[in-house]
Structures are given as C-alpha cells and as structure tokens.
Amino acid sequence: MTRLRDSRERSDQDRLDELRRLVEDATVGIRALPGPNGAGRAKGWGSGFLVAPGWVLTCAHVLVHSDGRRRGTGRDEEIGVVVDGGRVVRGRLAYHLAGESAAVPARWDGGTDTEPYAPSAMNIHPDLALIRLLEEVPDHSCVWLTDRTGVPIGEAHIFGRQDDDDPAAGPWEVSCRLVGQERGQLLLDARARPRPGVSGGPLVDMERGEVAGVVKARSREGSSTVLAVPLSALRALTADHHVPGAPDLGPEPYDALMRLHDRWHAARQKPGGGAVRTWADVQRHLPAAARGRRVLDRVRVLDLLADLPAPRHPALVERIAAKAQRSPGKAWTPRLSTWRDGQGVLYDLDPARELRMFLRYLLLAAAESERAARDNGDAAALRQAERLREWAEGRAGDxxxxxxxxxxxxxxxxxxxxxxxxxxRPYDDGSPVFDWTIRLGYGGGVWASEVVGEDPRGFPFDHAVWHVERRLHEVLDGADGPGGTPARLEVALPEEHFGTAAHHWLAAQSRAVGLGRAVVVRDVGRRGAPDPRWEARWQRLTGADRLQPLRMAHAGSVLARREIDAGDDGAVPVLCLSVGDGLGCVAAGVALDSGYAVAVWRSDGHPPERCAEDCDVFHARITALLAPSETAAGGVSVRELPEKLRELRNAAVEKEAGSEWVAGVVLLYDDPGDPLPQLSAPLVHFPSSRGR
Incomplete structure (x- = not known):
C-alpha cells in the first residue's frame, strides 16, 4: 500500500513538473534591446507570456519609462523579449489597455526599483498590454488561458523571469493562495516575496493547469501580499487600445486573439501536431480534470467555436448562456462577448449538470449561427454551424x-x-376581403404554417390586421427562440396596401414591433419560382459596389417606364407619393414589373401633386442611408438594410436629433432566393389598379 501511495505521489509530482515546464517555456522577459552587436547592459523591466503565435501578454505598467512615457511607442522604438533559451527577439507594444493611468508612477527611476504597489498600483486599471513579436520564434510555446470567469481558489503559482542583473536570472516561481479581491484585482499571499522582474508573469491555477491571471505588482518590503489581474479583464480589449503604427488584430482584437489561441492549442492535439506533451495532455491527468466535460471536449469545442462568425448581437452570448443555465435574465461581470466566453461560465460542481449545460449552450449557439448564416447567404458559415451541432449531438449520445x-x-x-x-379573396358586393396567415420562414422558400385566419367570408383589411396583431406576439416570441436574435417580420401585401406601416403594429407590452426587430413588406403577388427579371435585378443589386437611390417622383410627376427599367445595378427606387392609389401605385407597380426587389416609400406619402419641402428631406435622408457620400467606401449593403432601418427607428423613439423622418419609412424587401409559398388553391386574379 505504501509503495502504491508513493508511486501515485511521484506520478502527481511528475505532472506538476510537466506543467511547470510548459509555463516556463511560454514565459518571457521584457527589457530594452541590447546595443549594436549585443553591447551594453540591458535592465530587465518585467515578465510576460506568449498567449498566441507572436503575441505576448504582460502588465501595462511594465512598459513605462522613468519619465512616464510608454515604452515601445516612438519611431522604430522596439522592445526586447527574452524567450526560452535566453534569445532576445524584437517586439513592439501593440495594445495598451490602461491608458494614461499607467504613466504614473514610473517603472524605474535612476536605476532604483520603484515598482508600484497599493495604492498607486490599484489605480492602473486594467493593467494589461499586448506585445507583438517582430521576429519569428519557431515552435515557441503558448500558455493555456482559462476560459473560466472565476479565479483560482486552490493551489496557485506565480511565474516570471528574474531581473537580468541577478546572477541566477531565469525562470522563477512561488506558490500562493487567493486571500481576497479589491477593485477587480486579486490579492494573493505568496510563500516568498517575488523578486524584481516578475511583474507581468502568469498566475497559474496548478489544480486545473491553466493561466488565471497576470502578476501585477510585488509586495512592499516585508510583506508577502501580491497583486494580480484576473484574466477576465482582458475582455476589455478593443481596437481603441491599439498603439498607432504597431501590428494589429483587426476591429475585434479580443475575439481575434482568443481564436488564435484556441486554434493553436487544437492544432497541437491533432496527428502531426508535435511530439511534445501539450497542455491538454497534462490537464487531463490533473486532479481537477472535469468528469463530465472532458479536457479534450473543451479543446475540440473551442476550435469549432473559433471557426464560427462572431455573434451578430452584443447581448446574444449572455442570453444563450443564461438559457443554457436555465437562468433567464442573468448577467455576468465582465460582460460576455464571444462564443468562448459563453461556454466558460458553464462550470458546475455536478459533472452531469455541467455537461448538459455545456451541450445545451453549443446547440443553441449552433442554431443561432445557422440562422445568421442563412440570413446572410453564407454557405461556409452554415457548414461551420452544422459541424458544431453535429459534434454536440454526437457527444450527447453518451x-x-x-x-x-x-x-x-x-x-x-x-x-x-x-x-x-x-x-x-373573391368578393361580389364590391367590398374587398382578405384571408390572413402567419408562417415561419426557414430560408430558401421553406415555410411552415403557424396560424391561419379562419372565416369563410374573409376579413376586411383593418379587421384582418386586428386579428394578426392579437396573435403575432406569440408567434414572434417562439420564433425568436431561446436567447436568439429577433426574427425578421415580413408582411406580404396586395398593391393597394403597400403603404401599410406594419412596423407600428403593437407587440408585447404595447411596444411597436419595429423597435425590436427588422420589419419589411413584400409583394403578395410574387409567389413560387421567381420571375427572371426579378432574379436578375436582385443579382445585380447584391453584386453592386454601392446602392444608389432612384427618385421615381418629382414635382408631382413620375419617371417613365423606360427610365425605371434603365436603373443602375445598385439602384433602389425611392417614392414619396402615396403608394395606395393613383400615380404612386402605378409607379410602384412599374418598379416591381421591372424586377426591382428592394424599394423605399412612405406610409404617409402625399397625393400626386407638387412635392413639398419634407419630400426633399425624405429623399436626402434615404440618400444618406444608401450612399453616404461620393467619396465614401460605400453605404449600407442590401442585406444590412432591414436591420439598419430598425436601428434608425429606435433612434427616432429615443428622440435623437434629425431622426423623426424614419417613422413613416416602408421598406420593400423581396429576396427571390426566399420566395413566398405557393397557395394550395388557385389564385383568383383581379383587374390591377396599378396598370401592370
């Protein structure tokens, strides 16, 4: 029994030693570059660690000159990064999260270590920075960044590289434990006082084998308390933190960085990924390895999530994570913003419950991503969403x-x-009546009937609208799904009701339906396989470099058919006349006959008489929406139009200056790739009032 226990203890120690080696391989020193031919003594500034290929995370205050200026921001000013083996490579400060607060106090003063601590260090927030390596470092290692929102509560270690002046310079570590949190920062009790140069190094949760924070500041003389920044603070990283002239990660740097990180680790688990034991290899044998959600499950899922397009709504991740936990309305601090963040809050003491939450989250994320891909016509994104769903379904088989x-x-x-x-419907007494139906749309002309208005005599239009409003909010709630982006409302209308302001219909809590979702109208006469002119016009429109408004009426007259037919590829007909009758109805009909799939008009359009001053305002606003300026790179795209119009309507309700004009705007949006369903009974055609 003693021999078995000794063997187990040696095995546990071997795994911890492997984990230490992984951390040390990825931990770097940060210092000035040596002079020509390596001449000159270079003072060490602090530590950092590689989090993705070519990217080093450290503390912002490490990169401050004695006069308060940031290091690595001047022309050709570069940083020395000491990698495994002692090689010094060139780097550049790329992102500085702490802003000007990190300039005081200075990191060094006349060679004397004045590394800050409380209260001054507490004011540097978030004390994080990213350095981009400017040289290749073949086969360099990267740490595993925790995907948990929480902080380590068990065994943890501080790692770093000592000051280069130290005779024993090199990797250094000490164990510590969490004793509290203050102002979003961690208070750690270390068993030994950290040495100079450790600031910016990784705080490692040794029980789970993951980096949970960044060492912020060592203690005062005689104190063992150390500050650290929780890794969740990195979610604050935005393009605003970029240092001009330095390499960048694009418009969403936090998301991009985590995708690089997750793909790097996933590649190491694949055949041919290397003969060195990986973080996942070590994690799966540590005492805290998940019994439900396995370590390799996490590696594979994070790789799949890294392939998904970003969520199309900022609050979407939190809503789906709350639904997976069965805790509607729950929020997290810091906010969740990426698919990775969402699955990282689903850890639980009960392994069975944790796995269910994890898989439920993945299925919901896949469903939302599939819907977004269909809406955007993105076949590659659709395949990626299907891969995630198939993996989750396969894992659920256990x-x-x-x-x-x-x-x-x-x-x-x-x-x-x-x-x-x-x-x-056919009618005999001259009073038009209608049947109404509410359907769910799945893209590509796939529709499912949800609610049907049942009256053999039909309904006058206003009565039909009243019945629809009573039933619509229930259908919309179900269509939005758990945590999903609101489904678009499409209203198919006959010609005489094209001016219907469906976006003003009331949904739940007496709120206009157009404030919570995109609302468009469609031509009820366009059913089934699209007309070639309609399909060709749509292709020209979606392929155009920019949209261009085509003003169809001016000074009480409308364009001739040949002028409407001759519209450019990006032309979008715009009409200020009433489209319910008269010249406005005729003009709208000609535009539809010419194949136009997208058009804009007013629910409060004026009769066929001379345009008033507000018409010019209306046309100017639509022009600004579709094509902001002749020199701009381009305005809104065709597929973005419905959502952009919804944003403008919200602005109008919030009384933003100059936004009132949008209250009466109606958008015709007829995608021939998603045609209306054929009716089971033959359509009864009536004489057209619009001259088609």
Whole structure:
C-alpha cells in the first residue's frame, strides 16, 4: 500500500513538473534591446507570456519609462523579449489597455526599483498590454488561458523571469493562495516575496493547469501580499487600445486573439501536431480534470467555436448562456462577448449538470449561427454551424435517454423570419376581403404554417390586421427562440396596401414591433419560382459596389417606364407619393414589373401633386442611408438594410436629433432566393389598379 501511495505521489509530482515546464517555456522577459552587436547592459523591466503565435501578454505598467512615457511607442522604438533559451527577439507594444493611468508612477527611476504597489498600483486599471513579436520564434510555446470567469481558489503559482542583473536570472516561481479581491484585482499571499522582474508573469491555477491571471505588482518590503489581474479583464480589449503604427488584430482584437489561441492549442492535439506533451495532455491527468466535460471536449469545442462568425448581437452570448443555465435574465461581470466566453461560465460542481449545460449552450449557439448564416447567404458559415451541432449531438449520445431528450428540446431549427400574408379573396358586393396567415420562414422558400385566419367570408383589411396583431406576439416570441436574435417580420401585401406601416403594429407590452426587430413588406403577388427579371435585378443589386437611390417622383410627376427599367445595378427606387392609389401605385407597380426587389416609400406619402419641402428631406435622408457620400467606401449593403432601418427607428423613439423622418419609412424587401409559398388553391386574379 505504501509503495502504491508513493508511486501515485511521484506520478502527481511528475505532472506538476510537466506543467511547470510548459509555463516556463511560454514565459518571457521584457527589457530594452541590447546595443549594436549585443553591447551594453540591458535592465530587465518585467515578465510576460506568449498567449498566441507572436503575441505576448504582460502588465501595462511594465512598459513605462522613468519619465512616464510608454515604452515601445516612438519611431522604430522596439522592445526586447527574452524567450526560452535566453534569445532576445524584437517586439513592439501593440495594445495598451490602461491608458494614461499607467504613466504614473514610473517603472524605474535612476536605476532604483520603484515598482508600484497599493495604492498607486490599484489605480492602473486594467493593467494589461499586448506585445507583438517582430521576429519569428519557431515552435515557441503558448500558455493555456482559462476560459473560466472565476479565479483560482486552490493551489496557485506565480511565474516570471528574474531581473537580468541577478546572477541566477531565469525562470522563477512561488506558490500562493487567493486571500481576497479589491477593485477587480486579486490579492494573493505568496510563500516568498517575488523578486524584481516578475511583474507581468502568469498566475497559474496548478489544480486545473491553466493561466488565471497576470502578476501585477510585488509586495512592499516585508510583506508577502501580491497583486494580480484576473484574466477576465482582458475582455476589455478593443481596437481603441491599439498603439498607432504597431501590428494589429483587426476591429475585434479580443475575439481575434482568443481564436488564435484556441486554434493553436487544437492544432497541437491533432496527428502531426508535435511530439511534445501539450497542455491538454497534462490537464487531463490533473486532479481537477472535469468528469463530465472532458479536457479534450473543451479543446475540440473551442476550435469549432473559433471557426464560427462572431455573434451578430452584443447581448446574444449572455442570453444563450443564461438559457443554457436555465437562468433567464442573468448577467455576468465582465460582460460576455464571444462564443468562448459563453461556454466558460458553464462550470458546475455536478459533472452531469455541467455537461448538459455545456451541450445545451453549443446547440443553441449552433442554431443561432445557422440562422445568421442563412440570413446572410453564407454557405461556409452554415457548414461551420452544422459541424458544431453535429459534434454536440454526437457527444450527447453518451448521455442517458432522459438527458438526451432534454437536449433535444434545446436544439431547434430557428426560423429566420415570420411571414404575415394578406391574400385577397373573391368578393361580389364590391367590398374587398382578405384571408390572413402567419408562417415561419426557414430560408430558401421553406415555410411552415403557424396560424391561419379562419372565416369563410374573409376579413376586411383593418379587421384582418386586428386579428394578426392579437396573435403575432406569440408567434414572434417562439420564433425568436431561446436567447436568439429577433426574427425578421415580413408582411406580404396586395398593391393597394403597400403603404401599410406594419412596423407600428403593437407587440408585447404595447411596444411597436419595429423597435425590436427588422420589419419589411413584400409583394403578395410574387409567389413560387421567381420571375427572371426579378432574379436578375436582385443579382445585380447584391453584386453592386454601392446602392444608389432612384427618385421615381418629382414635382408631382413620375419617371417613365423606360427610365425605371434603365436603373443602375445598385439602384433602389425611392417614392414619396402615396403608394395606395393613383400615380404612386402605378409607379410602384412599374418598379416591381421591372424586377426591382428592394424599394423605399412612405406610409404617409402625399397625393400626386407638387412635392413639398419634407419630400426633399425624405429623399436626402434615404440618400444618406444608401450612399453616404461620393467619396465614401460605400453605404449600407442590401442585406444590412432591414436591420439598419430598425436601428434608425429606435433612434427616432429615443428622440435623437434629425431622426423623426424614419417613422413613416416602408421598406420593400423581396429576396427571390426566399420566395413566398405557393397557395394550395388557385389564385383568383383581379383587374390591377396599378396598370401592370
């Protein structure tokens, strides 16, 4: 028994030693570059660690001159980064999260270590920076960054590289424990006082084998307390923190950095990824390895999530994570913003519950990503969402039947739109009546009937609208799905009702439906396979470099058919006349006959008489929406138009200056790739009032 216990203890120690080697391989020193031919003594500034290929995370205050200026921001001013083996490579400060607060106090003063501590160090927030290596470092290692929002509560170690002046310079570590948090920063009790040069090094959760924070400042003389920054503070990273002239990570740097990190680790687990033991190899044998969500599950999923397009709504990740936890309305601090963040809050003491939450989250994320991909016509993104769903479904096969059934309820093919149709019926007494139907749309002309207005005599239009409003909010709530982006509302109308302001219909809590979702109108006469002119016009429109408004009426007259037919590839007809009758109805009909799939008009359009001053304002605003200026790179794209219009309507309600004009704007949006369903009974055609 003693021999078995000794063997187990040696095995545990071997794993911790392997973890130490992984951390040390990725921990770097930060200092000035040596002079020509390596001449000159270079003072060490601090530590850092590689988090993705070519990217080093450290503390912002490490990169401050004695006069308060940031290091690595002047012309050709570069930073020395000491990598494994003692080689010094060139680097450049690329992102500085702490702003001007990191300039005081100075990091060094006349060669005397004045490394800050409380209270001055507490004011540097968030005390983080990213350095980009300017030289290749073949086969360099990267740490594993925790995906948890929490902080280590068990065994933890501080790592770093000592000051280069120290005779024993090199990797250094000490164990510590969490004793508290203050102003979003961690207070650690270290068993030994950290040496100079450790600031910016990794704080490692040794029980789980992951980096949980960045060492911020060593203690005062005689004190063992150390400050650290939790890794979750890195979520604050934005393009605003970029240092001009330095390499960058694009418009969403935090998301981009974590994708690089996750893909790097996933590649190391694949055949041919290298013969060295990986972080996952070590993590899966540590005492705290997950019993439900396995370490390799996490590696694979983070790789799949890294391939998904970013969530299309900032609050979407939190809503889906809350739904996966069955805690609607829950929020997190710091806010969750990436798919990686969302799955990282789903750890639980009960392994079975944790795995269910994890898989439920993945299925919901896959469903939302699939819907977004269909809306955007993105076939590659659709395949990526399907890969994530297939992995989650396969992993669920290991669960009990009751758990599989529960997960099956989470996976829904979420509709991308809700369609309301008003179909004219035959009538004898001269009073037009309509049938109405509410359907769920799944893209590509796939529709499912949800609610049908049942009255053999049909409904007058206003009555039909009243019935639709009573039932619509229930359908919309279900179509939005758990945590999903609101489905678009599409309203198919006959010609005489094209001016219907469906975006003003009331949804739940007496709120206009157009404030919470995109709302468009469609031509109820366009059913089934698209007309060649319609399809060709759509292709020209979506392929155009920029959209151009085509003003169809001016001074009380409308363009001739040949002028409408001759519209440019990016032309979008715009009409200020009333489209319910008269010349406005005729003009709208000509535009549809010419194949136009997108057009803009007013629900409060004026009769066929001379345009008033507000018409010029209306046309100027639409021009600014579609094509901001002749010199701009381009305005809104066709597929972005419905959502952009919703944003403008919200601005109008919030009384933003100059936004009132949008209240009456109606958007015709007829995608021939998603045609209206054919009716089961033959359509009854009536004489057209618009001269088609």
């Amino acid at each position: 669960m009990d039947v009751e758990e599989r059934e529960d997960l099956g309820k989470a996976w829904q093919r979420l509709p991308s739109s809700v369609l309301v149709e008003f179909e004219p």
